Every structure is written in C-alpha cells, then in structure tokens.
Amino acid sequence: MSGPKDDKPGPSRRGFLAGAGGLVAGAGAMLGARGAPALAATPPGSPGVVNAEIEPFWGSHQAGIVSPQQGHTYFAAFDLVTPKREDVIALLRRWTEASARMSAGQRVQAFKQDADYADADPVEAADSAEAMGLPAARLTLTFGVGAGLFVKDGKDRYGVAARRPEALVDLPRFNGDQLADARTGGDLSVQACADDPQVAFHAVRQLARLADDAARMRWAQTGFAASAGGGETPRNLMGFRDGTNNPSIRDADAMGKIVWVGNEGPEWMRGGSYVVVRRIRIALEHWDRMKLAFQEQTVGRRKYSGAPLGKESELDPLDLDATDKDGNPVIAENAHVRLAAAASNEGAQILRRPYSYNDGVNFTAERWPPWRQGMEYDAGLLFICYQSDPRSGFIKIFEKMAKFDMMNQFATHTGGGLFACPGGVAPGEFIAQRLFLGDSNDRAGL
Amino acid sequence: MSGPKDDKPGPSRRGFLAGAGGLVAGAGAMLGARGAPALAATPPGSPGVVNAEIEPFWGSHQAGIVSPQQGHTYFAAFDLVTPKREDVIALLRRWTEASARMSAGQRVQAFKQDADYADADPVEAADSAEAMGLPAARLTLTFGVGAGLFVKDGKDRYGVAARRPEALVDLPRFNGDQLADARTGGDLSVQACADDPQVAFHAVRQLARLADDAARMRWAQTGFAASAGGGETPRNLMGFRDGTNNPSIRDADAMGKIVWVGNEGPEWMRGGSYVVVRRIRIALEHWDRMKLAFQEQTVGRRKYSGAPLGKESELDPLDLDATDKDGNPVIAENAHVRLAAAASNEGAQILRRPYSYNDGVNFTAERWPPWRQGMEYDAGLLFICYQSDPRSGFIKIFEKMAKFDMMNQFATHTGGGLFACPGGVAPGEFIAQRLFLGDSNDRAGL
Numbered sequence: 001m002s003g004p005k006d007d008k009p010g011p012s013r014r015g016f017l018a019g020a021g022g023l024v025a026g027a028g029a030m031l032g033a034r035g036a037p038a039l040a041a042t043p044p045g046s047p048g049v050v051n052a053e054i055e056p057f058w059g060s061h062q063a064g065i066v067s068p069q070q071g072h073t074y075f076a077a078f079d080l081v082t083p084k085r086e087d088v089i090a091l092l093r094r095w096t097e098a099s100a101r102m103s104a105g106q107r108v109q110a111f112k113q114d115a116d117y118a119d120a121d122p123v124e125a126a127d128s129a130e131a132m133g134l135p136a137a138r139l140t141l142t143f144g145v146g147a148g149l150f151v152k153d154g155k156d157r158y159g160v161a162a163r164r165p166e167a168l169v170d171l172p173r174f175n176g177d178q179l180a181d182a183r184t185g186g187d188l189s190v191q192a193c194a195d196d197p198q199v200a201f202h203a204v205r206q207l208a209r210l211a212d213d214a215a216r217m218r219w220a221q222t223g224f225a226a227s228a229g230g231g232e233t234p235r236n237l238m239g240f241r242d243g244t245n246n247p248s249i250r251d252a253d254a255m256g257k258i259v260w261v262g263n264e265g266p267e268w269m270r271g272g273s274y275v276v277v278r279r280i281r282i283a284l285e286h287w288d289r290m291k292l293a294f295q296e297q298t299v300g301r302r303k304y305s306g307a308p309l310g311k312e313s314e315l316d317p318l319d320l321d322a323t324d325k326d327g328n329p330v331i332a333e334n335a336h337v338r339l340a341a342a343a344s345n346e347g348a349q350i351l352r353r354p355y356s357y358n359d360g361v362n363f364t365a366e367r368w369p370p371w372r373q374g375m376e377y378d379a380g381l382l383f384i385c386y387q388s389d390p391r392s393g394f395i396k397i398f399e400k401m402a403k404f405d406m407m408n409q410f411a412t413h414t415g416g417g418l419f420a421c422p423g424g425v426a427p428g429e430f431i432a433q434r435l436f437l438g439d440s441n442d443r444a445g446l
Numbered sequence: 447m448s449g450p451k452d453d454k455p456g457p458s459r460r461g462f463l464a465g466a467g468g469l470v471a472g473a474g475a476m477l478g479a480r481g482a483p484a485l486a487a488t489p490p491g492s493p494g495v496v497n498a499e500i501e502p503f504w505g506s507h508q509a510g511i512v513s514p515q516q517g518h519t520y521f522a523a524f525d526l527v528t529p530k531r532e533d534v535i536a537l538l539r540r541w542t543e544a545s546a547r548m549s550a551g552q553r554v555q556a557f558k559q560d561a562d563y564a565d566a567d568p569v570e571a572a573d574s575a576e577a578m579g580l581p582a583a584r585l586t587l588t589f590g591v592g593a594g595l596f597v598k599d600g601k602d603r604y605g606v607a608a609r610r611p612e613a614l615v616d617l618p619r620f621n622g623d624q625l626a627d628a629r630t631g632g633d634l635s636v637q638a639c640a641d642d643p644q645v646a647f648h649a650v651r652q653l654a655r656l657a658d659d660a661a662r663m664r665w666a667q668t669g670f671a672a673s674a675g676g677g678e679t680p681r682n683l684m685g686f687r688d689g690t691n692n693p694s695i696r697d698a699d700a701m702g703k704i705v706w707v708g709n710e711g712p713e714w715m716r717g718g719s720y721v722v723v724r725r726i727r728i729a730l731e732h733w734d735r736m737k738l739a740f741q742e743q744t745v746g747r748r749k750y751s752g753a754p755l756g757k758e759s760e761l762d763p764l765d766l767d768a769t770d771k772d773g774n775p776v777i778a779e780n781a782h783v784r785l786a787a788a789a790s791n792e793g794a795q796i797l798r799r800p801y802s803y804n805d806g807v808n809f810t811a812e813r814w815p816p817w818r819q820g821m822e823y824d825a826g827l828l829f830i831c832y833q834s835d836p837r838s839g840f841i842k843i844f845e846k847m848a849k850f851d852m853m854n855q856f857a858t859h860t861g862g863g864l865f866a867c868p869g870g871v872a873p874g875e876f877i878a879q880r881l882f883l884g885d886s887n888d889r890a891g892l
C-alpha cells in the first residue's frame with residue numbers, strides 16, 4: 001500500500017464499510033504514514049455516481065425546493081458572529097463542499113486513513129460518523145440568507161448591503177403572532193431533508209461544526225412527513241389532507257411563475273426562491289374535542305375524503321360561490337381553504353413543503369373553564385413555503401388568514417423566518433457566490 | 447345500502463380509502479340513518495389479515511419487546527387520576543381494543559358512516575385520522591405499569607398492592623442522575639413503535655384520548671433509529687455502532703433467560719418483562735471536539751469498524767484481559783464496553799432497544815473556560831432495555847457504570863422510569879387482566 005489515495009471522490013458511506021476491513025488490517029504497516037486530509041479534486045456529487053437515492057446537489061436551482069418531498073427535515077438557522085467578509089465566504093465554501101459530498105452519500109470530509117488516528121498525534125474525528133453505512137437517503141441541503149447578512153444593527157458587516165433584494169423584506173407582525181425570539185430569524189438558514197432523520201441531523205451537525213467561530217446555531221426544528229404512498233395527499237396532525245391544491249413540482253411552468261426568481265430579481269437570486277418557515281403549534285387536544293362537522297367547516301373540506309364541502313372527491317375544484325338552501329355559503333367565509341385559495345388572493349400562490357413536528361408535551365394551565373391543568377402536546381406544523389416574492393406570496397395570503405381564518409383558534413405561530421435562497425451552484429462555485437463576487441463577468445476581478 | 451356493517455373487522459386504513467368514494471356517494475340516501483358506533487365482534491388483529499407490515503398484537507408476549515426494531519418510537523407515561531379500580535379496568539379494556547385495531551392498521555374505532563356526521567347532531571370524530579391511508583407500519587404498542595399503580599401516597603388505590611412484584615423496585619438514585627420530575631416515572635407506560643413516526647404518534651394520541659379522565663399523560667418522548675440496512679449494527683448519535691453485543695431477539699433461549707419473566711414472578715407477569723427507559727442527553731458538541739482515539743478509548747471500540755480495541759472486526763469477542771506492551775489494559779478499566787460487559791457483571795445481561803432523540807437546541811452557558819454561550823443540542827439516546835428482573839439487569843449493570851464509565855463525561859440521564867410489562871394478551875382478554883382479575887382459575891369469581 002502506498003498511502004492515502006484522495007485524488008478521486010471518496011467512497012460512498014455504504015461502500016466504505018466493505019473496504020474498511022482491509023484498511024484496518026493494513027494499518028500496522030502504515031503507522032506514522034499519516035496522510036494529509038486532502039479533499040477530492042473532482043467535484044463530489046458530480047454525475048456518474050449511480051444511486052437512485054441521491055438528489056443532485058449541483059444545478060441551476062438549489063435542491064430541496066422542487067425535489068420530491070423527503071420523509072424528514074431538520075431546519076436550522078444560524079447567526080453570523082464573525083465581523084469579516086472573508087470568513088463568511090470561507091464558511092460558504094466549506095458548506096458547499098461538505099453539502100455536495102453529503103448529498104452524494106459521502107462523509108463530510110474525505111476518509112482519513114486509519115493510520116491517521118493510530119498515529120501518536122491523533123486528530124479530532126473528521127465526521128461524527130453517525131451516517132456512516134447509511135445511504136444518501138435523498139438528502140438535500142437548501143441554503144438561505146436572512147436580512148441580517150446584509151445589515152445588522154445598522155452596519156453593513158460584509159459589504160453586501162447594497163445587494164439586499166427588495167423582496168427580502170422584514171416580515172410584518174401578523175395578527176396572533178407569538179414568535180419567540182429564540183425560535184425566530186437568523187442570518188443563514190439550512191433546510192436539511194432526507195428520508196432518514198439521522199441523515200438529516202448528521203448533515204446539519206457537520207455544517208454546524210464547519211461553521212467554527214464564523215456562525216452559531218440560533219434555532220433548529222425537526223419535522224416529519226407522513227409516508228403516504230401511492231400518490232395520495234398526506235395528512236397533517238389535524239387529520240386532514242395537506243397539499244391538495246399545492247402546485248405540482250412537476251409543472252415547470254408553474255414553478256417558474258410561482259417559485260423561481262426571474263429577471264425581476266438581482267442577478268444572484270435568479271433561479272433562487274424565498275422560503276418562509278413558521279413553527280405552528282396546534283392545540284391538538286382542543287381540536288380533538290371538536291365535532292367532525294365543525295372541523296370540516298373550519299377547513300372547508302371533508303376530513304376523510306378531502307373533498308371540498310359540497311363536492312364529492314378530493315380533486316374537485318373549490319366552488320367558493322356555492323350556497324346552501326338558506327343562501328349561506330357552503331364553504332364558510334372564514335374557512336381555511338377559502339382564505340388560502342388563489343381566487344381569494346388575486347391569484348397569489350406559493351409552493352408548500354410542509355412537515356409536522358412533535359416536540360413532546362409540556363405543562364399548560366387553562367385560564368378558562370374548566371381550568372384544566374396538565375400536559376399538552378407541543379406538536380403541530382413546521383410550515384415551509386417557497387415563492388418568487390414573499391410580498392406577493394406568503395405575506396399577501398397570510399395577512400388576511402391571520403385575521404380571519406377559523407383555524408387560528410387552534411394554531412399559534414411560535415417561530416420561523418424569511419430567507420432568500422440563492423440560485424443553484426455549479427461545480428467550482430460556492431453557495432451565494434454571485435452575491436459576494438458578482439456575476440461571472442466581473443468575477444475575474446475579485 | 448342497508449346501513450353500517452360493523453359485524454366484521456373494519457377495513458384496514460389503506461383499504462378503507464378505496465371504499466370511501468362509494469360511501470360518500472351513497473350518503474345522501476342515508477341521512478338520518480345514523481349507525482351506532484359498534485365495534486368489531488371478531489377480535490381485530492386476528493390472523494387472516496394479510497399484510498407483511500403488521501406485527502401481531504395478540505400473543506403470549508406483548509409485541510414491541512422482541513419484535514424487530516422499528517424506525518420510530520413515541521414513548522409516553524401516564525398518571526392515573528381516577529380513584530376507582532373499575533375505571534382503570536375500563537381504561538385497559540379500551541386500550542386493548544384500540545391497540546389491537548391500530549396494530550392491524552385499522553382506525554381506533556370502527557368506521558362511522560358518513561351519515562353519522564351528516565346527521566343534524568354530529569359527533570366528535572372517533573379517530574383523529576392522521577394515520578388514515580397509512581399502512582400499519584409494523585406498529586407495536588407495549589404497555590407497562592409503574593409502582594404508582596400499586597401504592598401511591600401510601601394508599602392502595604386499586605386493590606392490587608399485594609400483587610406488586612418484588613422486582614418492581616423503586617429505581618435507586620444513580621450517581622450523576624439529573625432526572626427531571628416532569629420527565630420521570632408514571633403509573634402506566636406505552637411504548638409505541640412503528641416505521642412511520644406519524645403512525646406512532648397517532649397511536650399514542652388515540653390512547654391518550656381514550657384515557658378520558660382516568661389517566662393523564664405525564665411525559666412523552668420521540669425517538670428514531672438509524673435505518674441501517676443489510677444487517678449492519680446501526681450507529682447512535684455518538685457515531686459508534688450501538689448493539690453489537692446485544693443478545694439476539696431470534697435466540698429464544700437467550701430471550702427466555704434474559705428478557706421474559708418465568709415462574710419466579712407473579713402469575714400476571716409470566717411471559718412479561720421489565721422495561722427501563724432513560725432519556726440520556728449527550729453533549730454532542732463536546733464529544734465532537736474529542737480526538738478520535740480518545741472517543742475510542744472511552745467506548746473501548748474502534749469507531750468506524752466497531753471492532754473492540756486490539757481486535758480487527760466488530761464481532762470479535764472482547765478481550766478484557768489483553769494488555770499493551772507497557773502492561774496497561776488495551777480496553778481501559780473505565781471504558782464503556784468493559785463496564786457494560788456481562789463478564790464484568792457476573793453474567794448480567796439486558797436486551798437493549800435503543801433509539802436516538804433530537805429535541806432541537808437550547809441555550810447553555812458554560813461555567814468553565816472558555817465560557818462559551820450559545821445553543822446546544824438537546825439530543826442523545828432514548829435508552830430502552832428489557833429484562834426479567836431489573837435488580838439483576840439494569841440496576842446491577844448501571845450502578846457501576848454510573849460511577850466509573852468514561853462516557854459519563856458526555857452523557858446525562860435526565861428522565862425515564864421502570865415499568866412492569868405484563869405477559870401478552872389473548873383475544874377476549876385485556877392488558878394486565880391477570881393483575882386485576884387473577885389467573886384463569888379464579889376469574890369466574892370476579
């Protein structure tokens with residue numbers, strides 16, 4: 001054996017294990033032959049790795065937006081704590097490299113030969129290893145930048161204040177908002193999605209480690225999606241189908257119109273999108289005590305079939321003008337589906353990518369009859385949506401819903417944020433490169 | 447249509463949806479024909495339902511102990527708040543019926559025809575429905591009783607104090623314990639395991655609803671297992687394989703010796719087991735800063751291969767007597783595997799069924815240099831183990847580990863409990879029936 005060979009992409013996590021026995025067996029001969037922790041020269045995650053469970057990292061759009069939704073997410077927001085622009089760029093470079101590797105099912109850093117740690121001066125483990133042996137599990141890592149990257153406490157910390165997009169507004173305070181500071185905002189966001197929760201957690205954990213002293217985690221939230229197979233619309237914890245009227249990720253025209261930033265945005269955001277995330281606690285015990293008919297009036301749909309009230313099947317279009325024999329609307333004026341519908345919002349649409357969350361229980365004392373005290377679920381919806389402009393997307397739709405939606409009796413928004421997700425990354429680039437270095441025409445000068 | 451037909455087992459959740467269209471279409475003719483919410487006469491979950499993803503509920507042992515481990519758990523503990531023995535029995539009857547149905551992929555109650563809620567006097571939804579359309583996902587529900595069922599505040603509340611098994615001790619306070627009252631103990635326990643987190647959550651949620659005013663949830667904890675395929679030992683969040691030396695669930699002799707209560711226990715516990723659950727927070731950031739060689743000394747195994755120190759592959763037996771050239775033990779005196787090994791504990795063994803948990807992050811201020819402040823993971827291990835007697839199982843093994851295990855630098859036990867899990871349930875019986883009604887010979891008299 002002639003020592004570490006790091007000039008090709010590292011083995012996949014699954015593939016690695018098969019080879020490990022041989023490396024261990026040969027480690028004795030390699031004592032002291034400590035290889036430099038070189039990184040792959042070929043961009044990891046490039047085409048050629050055949051694995052049905054890999055979502056491509058490189059591309060004109062970031063992965064994790066119109067990728068088929070995975071079963072689990074771990075969403076994390078970070079505060080930048082470095083004062084230096086070059087630290088932010090270095091961080092984004094490390095994150096890019098690591099994300100490409102992990103998306104392809106590889107370890108965050110190239111495998112260090114056993115000789116490394118059999119050496120007399122062992123090093124910190126390069127990767128915490130809990131994803132070793134696991135498949136890529138369709139891992140996607142989707143990055144966003146918050147308003148604080150541009151200006152914080154009145155300061156243009158990183159020289160990009162002039163590039164803040166108009167669409168990256170400060171989210172207004174909505175009626176009923178109970179956002180906790182410790183669960184809200186952040187300068188950078190990472191949405192990790194995978195079909196295995198350990199793969200998603202592992203990815204964020206490695207990125208947090210790579211943040212070193214440049215950024216610190218501000219908040220994080222796990223989520224899971226019901227694994228409804230066969231093309232059925234999954235149900236959220238309220239027991240209703242969630243996503244029936246969501247635009248199709250397979251409809252490129254719709255995605256172009258609803259999700260992707262086009263020429264109206266700054267160059268670095270083209271092919272990107274804006275993500276709004278809201279941690280919505282749902283009073284499930286309260287909801288469960290409601291009569292089925294009331295639940296259906298609240299939503300505007302039948303619970304079991306998913307059909308709009310007055311219709312017979314899930315995919316029947318909403319008829320917002322239908323009235324009953326007394327002249328009352330079949331779908332109530334303040335029903336959830338009416339207020340959310342494009343027709344009620346001058347055509348406004350968003351792409352939802354929602355997860356449920358379940359953070360156990362905590363103690364609640366009712367301040368109303370019958371003054372129950374006890375544990376209540378801290379569970380609900382990790383609402384995530386993408387749009388080309390939040391002013392004509394989430395903000396437009398939710399302003400009215402926050403005031404009138406009957407569902408607000410059961411739902412409380414307790415955290416979240418708005419982040420600008422730059423366009424996709426090509427091999428050799430780093431995430432948000434065009435924000436920092438300008439477009440390809442002036443990149444040479446930097 | 448002649449109205450609800452509930453005299454056969456309900457359709458599976460998945461099967462139900464295919465039939466729903468017809469029921470909805472016919473609902474008009476059935477207005478007012480409100481069927482009683484009858485329950486299936488044939489025990490649900492009986493053989494005959496062909497679904498590879500169903501774990502049998504009825505049997506000589508409870509499911510969820512030696513069942514192949516599922517991907518997700520939701521573990522909940524309840525306090526009994528009723529003073530009445532008959533309320534407890536009624537609760538256990540409801541839980542039995544519901545558990546058998548849900549384990550078979552059915553709704554918690556028989557389907558109520560659409561006519562029920564189209565009626566002028568609609569009712570609360572019988573099932574919160576978030577598992578509708580999902581497969582059984584190998585759901586298991588495993589029940590236990592805590593010391594508080596027998597005696598609480600000095601009172602024999604339910605007339606079973608004399609039947610408290612000797613083995614159901616009060617767990618001693620172990621060195622380093624930081625058990626929070628709000629996460630510890632309980633009179634009843636439910637371990638829901640499934641390959642879909644929504645199925646596990648749904649099950650516990652229905653049981654909590656069925657508890658009515660007899661019992662209230664005290665604490666709950668989600669957990670997930672890495673989906674390591676191909677027979678590989680999964681890794682926990684410390685990045686090490688977890689379970690290499692676990693006895694095999696396929697070894698009936700070993701299970702008989704280690705897990706199942708035999709004739710030494712009271713009649714109602716025969717075929718049952720004792721579960722110890724501990725929520726173990728792991729300081730992952732701290733752990734990740736340790737050198738690989740130190741992590742391996744702490745555990746006593748190689749991280750990547752899982753081999754015991756000084757050996758070459760994962761399944762090589764531990765050699766606790768091996769010394770290096772200086773005469774020092776290869777596996778340190780306070781290494782985790784040494785202290786956990788049967789050979790160090792007079793042969794004591796337990797069956798571990800561990801999950802990882804990830805409850806996000808919370809703020810921590812270090813009280814030591816370098817006085818870091820910031821968010822730290824609230825993540826770690828939801829340790830669950832089964833044994834025929836906790837005195838010769840977990841307590842014996844952990845007493846020494848709590849004092850000496852090097853891993854204690856990184857792990858803090860923050861909650862949990864000890865519960866006696868009665869033997870399995872036959873159709874017609876309810877969970878823990880023999881505890882309340884005695885054995886079959888004197889059942890007639892009650």
